[in-house]
Amino acid sequence: MRIPFFHKRYKEDMTSQTQGVRLVTYADPKHVVSEQFRTVRTNIEFAGAALDQLQVVMFTSAAISEGKSTVSNNVAVAWAQSGKRVLLIDADLRRPTVHATFDMLNTDGLTNVLAGNIKVGDAAKETFVPNLSVMNAGPVPPNPSELLNSQRMADLLAWAREHYDMVVLDVPPVLAVSDVQVLVPQTDGVVLVVRMEHTLKGDLERTVEVLKMAHAKVLGVVERVHSKHGDRGYGYGYGYGYGYGSEGAK
Numbered sequence: 001m002r003i004p005f006f007h008k009r010y011k012e013d014m015t016s017q018t019q020g021v022r023l024v025t026y027a028d029p030k031h032v033v034s035e036q037f038r039t040v041r042t043n044i045e046f047a048g049a050a051l052d053q054l055q056v057v058m059f060t061s062a063a064i065s066e067g068k069s070t071v072s073n074n075v076a077v078a079w080a081q082s083g084k085r086v087l088l089i090d091a092d093l094r095r096p097t098v099h100a101t102f103d104m105l106n107t108d109g110l111t112n113v114l115a116g117n118i119k120v121g122d123a124a125k126e127t128f129v130p131n132l133s134v135m136n137a138g139p140v141p142p143n144p145s146e147l148l149n150s151q152r153m154a155d156l157l158a159w160a161r162e163h164y165d166m167v168v169l170d171v172p173p174v175l176a177v178s179d180v181q182v183l184v185p186q187t188d189g190v191v192l193v194v195r196m197e198h199t200l201k202g203d204l205e206r207t208v209e210v211l212k213m214a215h216a217k218v219l220g221v222v223e224r225v226h227s228k229h230g231d232r233g234y235g236y237g238y239g240y241g242y243g244y245g246s247e248g249a250k
Contacts (some may be wrong), residue, residue, distance in 0.1 A: 002242040020101030021070040024067040025077040026129055034078075040071070040222055041078040044191060047219040054188050055161055057219070058091075058169040060180050061193045062200070067224040068193040069097045069170050075191075076168040080132035087124055089135045090184065091171045093144035096137030098170065102127050107136030113156055114147040120156050124163075133164070149182035157186045174207045181214040189219040196225045 025034045048054030059072035069092070074087040089110060090098035099106035104125065111119045113135075124133045141147055160167045169187065172179045184190070190211060194204060211218055 020097055020099075020103070021073050023074060023077055023101065023129075025074045025081065029081070034074075036075040037071075038078045038177075041075050041082070044075070044189075044219050048189055049069060051053070051188060051217060055165070056157060056167040056169065056189075057189045058171050058180070058183060058187045058190045059193060060153075060171050061173045061195075062175055062203040063173050064095070064176065066173070066193050066195040066199060068173075069101075071191070071193045071222050071224070072168055072170040073098070073101055076166075077129050077132060078164045080129050084131060085163070086132045086166045086168065087135065087160050087164040088132065088168045088170065089160070089232075090137040091148065091169045091179070093137050093140060093147070093179070094172060094177070097137040098134050102134055104134070104136060106136050106138060109136030111138035111141045111147060113138075114150055114152045115141070116152065118161050124160075145178050145182055148179050152182075154186055174210050175203055178215075181210065184214040184216045188217065190216045191219050191222060193222045193224060196223050206249075 004017045009051045010163050024031055025118060028034060044057065045054065048057075057074070059068050061068040073088065076086050080086045088098060090096045091110060093111060096106060096109075098104075099109070108118055109123050111154050123133070123135050123138070126133050126210065147153065169183065180190075192207065192211070208218070
């Protein structure tokens with residue numbers, strides 16, 4: 001199922017769905033981009049220091065193909081590399097990517113748990129990254145928002161809090177569907193991923209307003225910047241900010 005989006009500027013990139021995202025933090029931990037992701041991880045922790053709890057963190061964006069899955073997956077690896085027990089949940093039920101990134105079948109996962117077909121513990125699978133487990137999205141359901149807003153989802157996250165130090169949620173873009181808003185009450189903080197010179201200024205402003213209306217605790221913004229030097233095949237650099245300015249948005 002394709003996500004309907006209302007601006008022609010945004011083009012859906014299917015690469016992450018079929019091939020997954022690049023885990024530079026695992027494949028090349030000494031690379032400068034890996035260090036940038038570790039800096040993002042640390043800054044999220046600093047931003048969360050003022051909260052009562054920072055354990056369930058949601059990564060989202062304004063629109064499709066902004067890089068939220070790349071950021072959330074690599075930050076999850078960075079947390080695992082720091083010694084924390086981490087669960088990465090693919091809650092983007094319309095455009096799942098985690099199964100492709102970790103080379104797993106997407107026959108069972110989050111949607112199976114929410115439908116009551118399997119136990120939550122059976123859906124969380126260990127990966128080749130020490131300390132990191134993932135929960136695939138599972139088969140695409142006809143009612144993603146309703147499933148994510150269910151008591152079973154609340155129970156699942158309560159279970160995850162008991163069994164892991166950090167829970168990373170990769171969720172759909174804010175302006176595309178209502179999934180993010182229904183998940184906000186179950187999370188401790190939200191990280192917004194912005195693709196510089198691509199994200200529209202108006203969409204970024206509307207995204208922040210939607211998150212504010214949902215009473216989300218926005219921990220900061222990760223800026224995905226295209227590298228002129230290619231970063232040895234990775235192509236992007238990543239910065240972290242606490243403001244919501246539109247210097248890089250169009």
